[in-house]
Amino acid sequence: MIPINKIRNERDRVEAGLHKKNFKEIHLINELLKIDDNRKTTQRQLDDILSRSNNFSKSIPQLIKEGKTSEAEAAKKESASLKAETQNLSDELKDIERKILDIHTQIPNVPHENVPAGKTPEDNVEVRNGGTIPNLPEKAFPHWELTKKYDIIDFDLGSKITGAGFPVYKGKGAKLQRALIQYFLDKAIDAGYLEIMPPLMVNGESAYATGQLPDKEGQMYQNQDGFYMIPTSEVPVTNIYRDQVISESELPIKMTAYSQCFRREAGSYGKDVRGLNRLHQFDKVEIVQLVKPENSYATLDQMVKHIENLLIELELPYRVLSLCGGDMSFASAHTFDLEVYSAAQKRWLEVSSASNFEDFQANRLKARYKNAEGKIELCHTLNGSALALPRIVAALLENNQTESGIRIPSVLIPYTGFEMI
RNA sequence: GGAGAGAUGGCAGAGUGGUCGAUCGCGAUGGUCUUGAAAACCAUUGACUGUAACAGGUCCGGGGGUUCGAAUCCCUCUCUCUCCGCCA
Known part of the structure; x- marks a missing residue:
């Protein structure tokens, strides 16, 4: 929520911003x-x-x-x-x-002035790209065929055990998951993030504080005790600082967490959800920061660079998009999406979204800090996926397929223990 | 799941109906002293709301009640601890 005093004092700027957000x-x-x-x-x-x-x-x-x-x-x-x-x-x-x-709670956050105007994903602006798109032969397989061919991820089996969107990872497929998770966590820890292993279910207060409630209730699974399965570890991790006043010297707070994420994804259909493109349960390593307001945009850049570097090391062709006002989430003031090219599907897949919420989320969380003069102010909060696994796996499998198997990028070999699938 | 005990400021811990937003201690911050630090001593030190600034109002786990008046009594929920049961 935008602090009411801010709305009062900067009303023109707020209204112009909301307009840009297509509100x-x-x-x-x-x-x-x-x-x-x-x-x-x-x-x-x-x-x-x-x-x-x-x-x-x-x-x-x-x-x-x-x-x-x-x-x-x-x-x-x-x-x-x-x-x-x-x-x-x-x-x-x-x-x-x-x-x-x-x-x-119905009023979304105001976009940063650098956020491009626009209403749909077509209006997002590519800020840079990297890597090279491989030239696959005409008969190249999409990942859902490769996973079957090498018997590493079984979608049908998951459907039998649970339902669509709950794949079963087997053998080298399972090992690849663990390798990616370990690699992402190691990189985040090297970058100074504290590793957190949070609960996978949260109560209503937590879901409310990070903004999943009230508007995204239908996206989460809820159990008989009223707990919600987390759609992202952002929820439990950010809630660590709910109702807290911390001292300025503790900032920035940098946390990373691996978790499985659960999303109902009601209403999805077609090729968008084929294979690993959209799942009800998936793995993700998240990075979260709480920072002083004056540092939040430098932090956002730093987080995007961190994520980008992961894609470079994984040798994946990628692009960085600055989301336009209309395509940004409710709470975000500035979001960069990172996409990788999935060469057999011939499409870009979103693998990460890094956002600065400024004080919007902190206001609901009541995550504050005491500055040098002893005054209490809201922190700025940021988070990003670093990274979500399924689409990374999809792109790795498709882009690295060869006659003799699927090549593992060298940075992962110490983690997988094998070079080819 | 059953029985009992408890939840008070950053921490620890008094307070059982009337100047209690709350004693003391630790911690933190500022100062004196010191070449510097430690020690010692002095002072300050919860949050929210509100105001131009005062004033005022609210908050002692959450919610409700009794009373002119509640941290204190009653009801209820949540959580923690001890014992029993169950169990990876």
Whole structure:
């Protein structure tokens, strides 16, 4: 949520930004500010009555001590009748606060000024690319055939055991998963991230704090205890700092986590979901940072470079996209997507998304720090996939296929223990 | 799952109906002293809301109740600890 004071003080900039994000309900800004004004006046009325009631209450012990029983009784009556007056006001206030929250949670974050304008993925801007797209022979196989040919990932078996989108990794397929996870974690740890192994289920408060609730409820699996299976480790990891005030010297906080991720992906269909392209359960290594506001964009660049370097070392052709306003997620102020080219499918696959949420997520999380002057401010939060496995595997299998098998990039060989599948 | 005990400021830990937003200690910050540091001593030190700044209001795990007044009494939920049961 955008801090309300920010909306108040920089209203033009906020509205222009929301427009860029293709947000249709700009009128909500006006409603929010109006109802917040209402909140303040109601709060003041209530506080005033409470204050008077408190004064009567406080005088009672003294009056009793002095033996002024009838005056004490009168004070009790005064206080009680004032208290009765507060009932309506405090109900009203609760109602107002509910409305504020309801409106507030519908307003997305404001994009950074460098975010390109646009509404659809076609409007995203390629900022750079790297690697070379391999020239595969005409009869090159898409990964879902390669996985069958070498018997390394079994989609049908997963369907039998659970359902579509829950593949079974076997033999070298399983080893390749572990190798990638280990490699990604090692690189993140080398870059100064603290490894976290979080719970794979979270409660509603956590899901709310990072913004999965209320709008993305349908995307998560929920169990009979009301817990949600995490769609990304961003949720539990970022929630470590929920309701925390940390000291400035602790920043930046850098955390990385491997986890399996669970997404219902209701409504997906067709070639987009074939093979490894879209799964209900998948593996991902995530990087998360909490930083001082003035450093957050330098941090975003640094995170994108980190992810990019992984793709370079894996020898995959990639491109970095700056997402346009309309294609960015609700909470993001600036997002870079990294895509790799899957040579047999002849398409780009998103393998990472790195975002700066500025103070939007921190405001909901209440993740704050105390600066040098002792003032409490919101942190900026960022996260990125480094990396999500399935599409990396898809591209590796397709791009590296040869007559004699699938070549493992050299950086992974120490982890896999084999050079070919 | 059953029985009992508990949850208070960064930590530790008092407080069982009336100036308690909360004693003391540790920690942290500033200062004195010192070449510097340690020690010692002095001072400051919870959050949210609100105001131009004061004032005011709210918060003692969450929610509700009793009362003029609740950290303190009652109900409820969550979590932690001890014992029993079950178990990778």
